[in-house]
Amino acid sequence: xxxxxxxxxxxxxxxxxxxxxxxxxxxxxxxxxxxxxxxxxxxxxxxxxxxxxxxxxxxxxxxxxxxxxxxxxxxxxxxxxxxxxxxxxxxxxxxxxxxxxxxxxxxxxxxxxxxxxxxxxxxxxxxxxxxxxxxxxxxxxxxxxxxxxxxxxxxxxxxxxxxxxxxxxxxxxxxxxxxxxxxxxxxxxxxxxxxxxxxxxxxxxxxxxxxxxxxxxxxxxxxxxxxxxxxxxxxxxxxxxxxxxxxxxxxxxxxxxxxxxxxxxxxxxxxxxxxxxxxxxxxxxxxxxxxxxxxxxxxxxxxxxxxxxxxxxxxxxxxxxxxxxxxxxxxxxxxxxxxxxxxxxxxxx
Amino acid sequence: xxxxxxxxxxxxxxxxxxxxxxxxxxxxxxxxxxxxxxxxxxxxxxxxxxxxxxxxxxxxxxxxxxxxxxxxxxxxxxxxxxxxxxxxxxxxxxxxxxxxxxxxxxxxxxxxxxxxxxxxxxxxxxxxxxxxxxxxxxxxxxxxxxxxxxxxxxxxxxxxxxxxxxxxxxxxxxxxxxxxxxxxxxxxxxxxxxxxxxxxxxxxxxxxxxxxxxxxxxxxxxxxxxxxxxxxxxxxxxxxxxxxxxxxxxxxxxxxxxxxxxxxxxxxxxxxxxxxxxxxxxxxxxxxxxxxxxxxxxxxxxxxxxxxxxxxxxxxxxxxxxxxxxxxxxxxxxxxxxxxxxxxxxxxx
Numbered sequence: 065x066x067x068x069x070x071x072x073x074x075x076x077x078x079x080x081x082x083x084x085x086x087x088x089x090x091x092x093x094x095x096x097x098x099x100x101x102x103x104x105x106x107x108x109x110x111x112x113x114x115x116x117x118x119x120x121x122x123x124x125x126x127x128x129x130x131x132x133x134x135x136x137x138x139x140x141x142x143x144x145x146x147x148x149x150x151x152x153x154x155x156x157x158x159x160x161x162x163x164x165x166x167x168x169x170x171x172x173x174x175x176x177x178x179x180x181x182x183x184x185x186x187x188x189x190x191x192x193x194x195x196x197x198x199x200x201x202x203x204x205x206x207x208x209x210x211x212x213x214x215x216x217x218x219x220x221x222x223x224x225x226x227x228x229x230x231x232x233x234x235x236x237x238x239x240x241x242x243x244x245x246x247x248x249x250x251x252x253x254x255x256x257x258x259x260x261x262x263x264x265x266x267x268x269x270x271x272x273x274x275x276x277x278x279x280x281x282x283x284x285x286x287x288x289x290x291x292x293x294x295x296x297x298x299x300x301x302x303x304x305x306x307x308x309x310x311x312x313x314x315x316x317x318x319x320x321x322x323x324x325x326x327x328x329x330x331x332x333x334x335x336x337x338x339x340x341x342x343x344x345x346x347x348x349x350x351x352x353x354x355x356x357x358x359x360x361x362x363x364x365x366x367x368x369x370x371x372x373x374x375x376x377x378x379x380x381x382x383x384x385x386x387x388x389x390x391x392x393x394x395x396x397x398x399x400x401x402x403x404x405x406x407x408x409x410x411x412x413x
Numbered sequence: 414x415x416x417x418x419x420x421x422x423x424x425x426x427x428x429x430x431x432x433x434x435x436x437x438x439x440x441x442x443x444x445x446x447x448x449x450x451x452x453x454x455x456x457x458x459x460x461x462x463x464x465x466x467x468x469x470x471x472x473x474x475x476x477x478x479x480x481x482x483x484x485x486x487x488x489x490x491x492x493x494x495x496x497x498x499x500x501x502x503x504x505x506x507x508x509x510x511x512x513x514x515x516x517x518x519x520x521x522x523x524x525x526x527x528x529x530x531x532x533x534x535x536x537x538x539x540x541x542x543x544x545x546x547x548x549x550x551x552x553x554x555x556x557x558x559x560x561x562x563x564x565x566x567x568x569x570x571x572x573x574x575x576x577x578x579x580x581x582x583x584x585x586x587x588x589x590x591x592x593x594x595x596x597x598x599x600x601x602x603x604x605x606x607x608x609x610x611x612x613x614x615x616x617x618x619x620x621x622x623x624x625x626x627x628x629x630x631x632x633x634x635x636x637x638x639x640x641x642x643x644x645x646x647x648x649x650x651x652x653x654x655x656x657x658x659x660x661x662x663x664x665x666x667x668x669x670x671x672x673x674x675x676x677x678x679x680x681x682x683x684x685x686x687x688x689x690x691x692x693x694x695x696x697x698x699x700x701x702x703x704x705x706x707x708x709x710x711x712x713x714x715x716x717x718x719x720x721x722x723x724x725x726x727x728x729x730x731x732x733x734x735x736x737x738x739x740x741x742x743x744x745x746x747x748x749x750x751x752x753x754x755x756x757x758x759x760x761x762x
């Protein structure tokens with residue numbers, strides 16, 4: 065019951081606009097210095113060059129690669145592409161953190177798996193949970209409430225949760241070079257989209273503030289909702305445990321068609337989950353296309369995994385040896401965090 | 414086989430850009446005359462006044478009803494709201510017209526219902542087909558092909574099909590006063606969306622040209638697609654007979670959340686299928702909201718149905734006596750075509 069009261073308070077805050085108007089504690093994005101060109105956090109090299117050349121070619125009205133403004137669609141994966149996804153996807157951390165509240169609401173779950181393991185706090189055991197177990201947790205923590213309640217929960221969590229290594233809010237773990245690419249593309253008439261395997265409703269909560277991307281340009285894994293009325297007769301939507309779009313692997317181009325209805329001309333990813341999106345964007349295209357993959361090879365400033373460690377393809381999706389080979393074959397540009405990025409985060413000294 | 418060859422030609426034209434670049438034979442929208450204010454095709458009256466006052470209130474930075482630009486979302490039903498939907502939904506006409514081509518591809522359907530009835534050309538029998546029969550026809554004519562093939566089919570059909578009464582292309586049967594509202598809202602920072610029970614992929618083909626609404630701002634009934642490769646190795650999507658979103662009645666607010674992720678502040682409809690969208694937009698809102706319903710009471714220039722004829726609610730969705738009563742109760746503005754519109758179509762003398 066206390067949980068319900070809390071939820072009601074949170075919803076009240078949202079509806080009154082109080083929570084949404086809370087000031088952002090610090091700017092996430094570094095501001096460009098006077099005299100700097102575009103992409104100031106990028107070192108000169110083939111990756112930076114590929115972006116500049118692509119934009120030049122597609123915006124040159126007189127050139128053969130010209131793309132009219134309405135077709136300038138650029139899609140960005142999120143986890144590992146625009147922000148840190150290690151040691152665990154941020155959204156999964158959110159869901160695990162929400163388990164105690166869910167169990168308080170439904171005490172009968174306390175001794176049931178996988179909730180029992182999560183409540184134990186045993187990190188090793190939690191890390192060994194199966195995908196199926198994670199699915200149960202995601203469903204229990206992300207459905208059954210109103211859209212507004214969910215948004216308020218995410219917002220409240222983001223305000224207090226800290227990354228275990230960086231000791232900073234997760235929204236400060238966005239890659240400054242990618243924020244610059246987003247801004248540079250938009251300045252050149254591109255509409256930028258997040259196309260994430262993560263939850264659409266989750267990412268929409270902060271995408272506008274953090275990436276400058278409004279909710280309607282966030283495509284993600286999405287569940288159904290159910291229309292109904294609250295006690296005051298106000299219509300609202302309840303998040304249902306019904307999967308509409310699994311926005312990963314082939315689900316990415318399918319989601320892009322559903323939500324955007326145009327084929328992108330630029331796509332950015334970092335894992336096998338982005339492969340189909342990059343193919344859909346670049347293979348057999350009738351003009352210049354940009355496919356880019358972020359390689360996590362910087363254990364010092366971020367993490368090193370994937371081909372840097374000789375990893376094979378996985379179902380979860382990581383930058384694999386196979387994907388690295390495919391990138392070479394298809395002309396996708398690999399972005400080395402270590403070599404291509406002058407700095408990774410806005411707050412670096 | 415000839416059908417396949419035709420389809421291949423059509424796809425070839427699309428991929429080469431040839432079909433898309435075909436010039437639009439005549440302008441759909443009338444151009445404003447010098448010295449005219451906004452909404453020139455509207456007579457002075459409560460409907461025009463409601464629109465002007467809503468825009469004034471929500472864009473007045475100093476006023477209590479101010480809506481920041483990013484929240485300015487306006488949603489429009491299509492059939493009966495922005496274009497003629499009588500005597501039959503345009504998309505249904507398209508599907509019926511496509512039946513002979515489908516039967517040529519699959520001759521085994523020739524003697525099967527409901528295809529047999531459609532092929533008979535017996536208008537009375539066709540009009541009596543059940544919703545279930547129509548569903549079978551829609552599935553057979555709108556799925557199984559690539560997205561690009563489907564778009565080309567719709568485009569080719571729109572170029573030649575004529576409305577039985579007006580003898581004009583369907584895309585010329587858009588309501589000039591509603592085009593002016595769309596333009597006026599956009600000029601005031603509103604993002605305009607079509608939210609239709611019709612097929613999302615169908616409406617997207619012409620929405621940009623006809624309404625100035627890009628594909629990514631068309632929300633409609635949507636099916637799944639399946640990612641694959643054509644014979645040249647180019648990735649493409651096949652339209653699948655799997656319903657993802659039934660964008661009518663409660664499906665409209667659900668679709669709005671899925672595709673836009675914000676609650677609209679203005680919504681326009683004409684039938685019971687729009688009721689939940691208007692409620693979601695206006696009921697218990699924290700500021701000025703606009704809900705409008707087009708009343709078809711002009712048999713001379715268009716059609717007269719709904720409350721004008723004392724019709725009750727139907728499952729298909731029409732402006733009913735009940736909805737008329739609800740409009741009064743909720744402060745939704747009813748637009749009388751006969752009284753409020755100086756002219757209905759751009760091409761009127």
